Amino acid sequence: MRNLFAFIYRFRAFLVFVLLEVLCVYLIVRYNTYQGAAFFNSANRYVGQVLEFQSGITDYFRLASVNGTLAQENAALREELLQYRLEELADSADVLDSTIYVAPSDTAGSNPYNLIAGRVINNSVRRTNNYLTLAIGTADGVKPGMGVISSNGVVGRVKTVSPHYSTVTSLLHSQLLISAKISKSNTFGTIKWTGGDYRTALLDYIPLHVKPEKGDTIVTSGFNTVFPEGVMVGRISSVEKEADKSFYTIEVELSVDFAQLSYVYVVENPLKEERDTLELNAGIISDEQ
Amino acid sequence: MNSSFGIKHILQFVLFVALQILLMDNLVLYSTGFCFIYVAFLLFLPIEINRVLLLFLGFITGFTVDVFYDTMGIHAAASVLLAFLRPHVLNLLTPRDGYDTNDSVNIHIMGWRWFLAYTLTLLVVHHAAVFFLETINLETMWYNLAKVLLSTLFTGIVVVILQLLFFSPKRASRRL
Numbered sequence: 001m002r003n004l005f006a007f008i009y010r011f012r013a014f015l016v017f018v019l020l021e022v023l024c025v026y027l028i029v030r031y032n033t034y035q036g037a038a039f040f041n042s043a044n045r046y047v048g049q050v051l052e053f054q055s056g057i058t059d060y061f062r063l064a065s066v067n068g069t070l071a072q073e074n075a076a077l078r079e080e081l082l083q084y085r086l087e088e089l090a091d092s093a094d095v096l097d098s099t100i101y102v103a104p105s106d107t108a109g110s111n112p113y114n115l116i117a118g119r120v121i122n123n124s125v126r127r128t129n130n131y132l133t134l135a136i137g138t139a140d141g142v143k144p145g146m147g148v149i150s151s152n153g154v155v156g157r158v159k160t161v162s163p164h165y166s167t168v169t170s171l172l173h174s175q176l177l178i179s180a181k182i183s184k185s186n187t188f189g190t191i192k193w194t195g196g197d198y199r200t201a202l203l204d205y206i207p208l209h210v211k212p213e214k215g216d217t218i219v220t221s222g223f224n225t226v227f228p229e230g231v232m233v234g235r236i237s238s239v240e241k242e243a244d245k246s247f248y249t250i251e252v253e254l255s256v257d258f259a260q261l262s263y264v265y266v267v268e269n270p271l272k273e274e275r276d277t278l279e280l281n282a283g284i285i286s287d288e289q
Numbered sequence: 290m291n292s293s294f295g296i297k298h299i300l301q302f303v304l305f306v307a308l309q310i311l312l313m314d315n316l317v318l319y320s321t322g323f324c325f326i327y328v329a330f331l332l333f334l335p336i337e338i339n340r341v342l343l344l345f346l347g348f349i350t351g352f353t354v355d356v357f358y359d360t361m362g363i364h365a366a367a368s369v370l371l372a373f374l375r376p377h378v379l380n381l382l383t384p385r386d387g388y389d390t391n392d393s394v395n396i397h398i399m400g401w402r403w404f405l406a407y408t409l410t411l412l413v414v415h416h417a418a419v420f421f422l423e424t425i426n427l428e429t430m431w432y433n434l435a436k437v438l439l440s441t442l443f444t445g446i447v448v449v450i451l452q453l454l455f456f457s458p459k460r461a462s463r464r465l
Contacts, residue, residue, distance in 0.1 A: 013373070024348075126323075127423070128423045195424070
């Protein structure tokens with residue numbers, strides 16, 4: 001017994017080293033999946049306060065570009081509004097209403113998504129797995145798993161929330177997949193970021209019989225409850241056909257400049273639970289988020 | 290300089306970690322050169338510090354950075370590895386007549402060659418651990434290696450600059 005203690009004492013440094021490394025590996029495996037919730041992360045209250053202090057200083061340097069984006073968004077919304085008004089004035093299509101029957105309870109019409117605006121207080125674009133921290137939390141109605149978009153397009157998904165902060169898995173995360181489609185042909189595939197340049201991502205699973213072209217718009221498919229249909233993702237920047245693959249290799253130039261994010265919107269879908277339960281009960285397991 | 294762990298080191302810890310989180314997080318060269326300056330805290334600790342204490346300090350430092358970086362465990366693992374290897378590297382680099390009682394990790398006292406050998410060896414190990422733990426697979430190995438080399442250079446240069454600026458040539462690591 002004494003020998004055992006002597007042995008342990010002699011190799012104490014090595015044993016402590018092994019123990020700590022095992023603990024680290026446990027932490028890595030346990031908390032580095034993108035859905036995993038962790039207590040120690042940047043949504044933590046004290047960490048959030050430090051990050052908010054930091055962004056309180058750096059935000060001043062970005063005011064000009066933030067104002068520019070907001071003005072652009074206003075202009076786009078105003079344009080859309082005008083278009084609707086004009087269409088309403090010239091609307092003679094009342095008679096056509098009978099050609100398509102839309103059920104009065106169709107959720108697309110009656111239940112819009114709610115958007116919760118949030119300020120980005122921490123952001124990264126150059127790591128292999130990137131995250132954002134927002135200055136909104138459960139007190140504002142944010143829940144884990146909600147989608148996050150900006151005025152330019154898709155940003156990511158909420159990972160964890162605390163009362164006043166939330167962390168978001170950015171689209172620039174090696175494990176985040178987003179269901180998207182080519183808006184021209186309605187073919188759907190999966191958006192995936194593979195690291196490196198933060199302006200481009202890959203669009204996977206587009207079968208060879210469709211003809212994607214450079215410049216085609218990629219939008220979200222709306223096949224899951226996270227993102228509404230038709231949110232911009234980016235434009236195709238190159239299409240390649242590889243000999244040994246049954247899918248195209250498509251590069252997409254993302255519409256969101258992740259290095260410039262200041263304000264984003266968290267998407268709340270009031271009917272998410274109902275639809276998810278139904279699909280789960282029916283045995284449909286969605287493989288992408 | 291004995292192996293005491295005083296208020297000076299707590300101050301260094303706060304300074305280096307704050308520097309890492311607030312400033313160096315935004316400073317990346319060509320999206321390959323990262324600067325993990327918080328490692329300097331572990332490098333500048335006294336030479337005769339207790340090995341077990343050093344391991345725990347490594348874990349705490351890495352863990353603090355992890356919390357802010359949302360990379361749970363990666364920096365902690367790399368820092369613990371560095372803390373484990375530090376005494377061995379110090380042993381290998383022992384001067385001919387052993388370490389003096391007032392020797393410390395100081396570029397003026399120990400000389401350029403000793404300091405660069407010590408710093409760069411540990412930085413390469415630490416950075417390699419960080420980047421390879423981040424992307425468990427070996428698909429992006431060449432890119433990772435480039436990252437390791439550039440980042441080691443970057444961090445190494447910053448560490449040397451810190452030494453030249455704040456460490457006095459006369460007495461053992463009297464700082465600020």
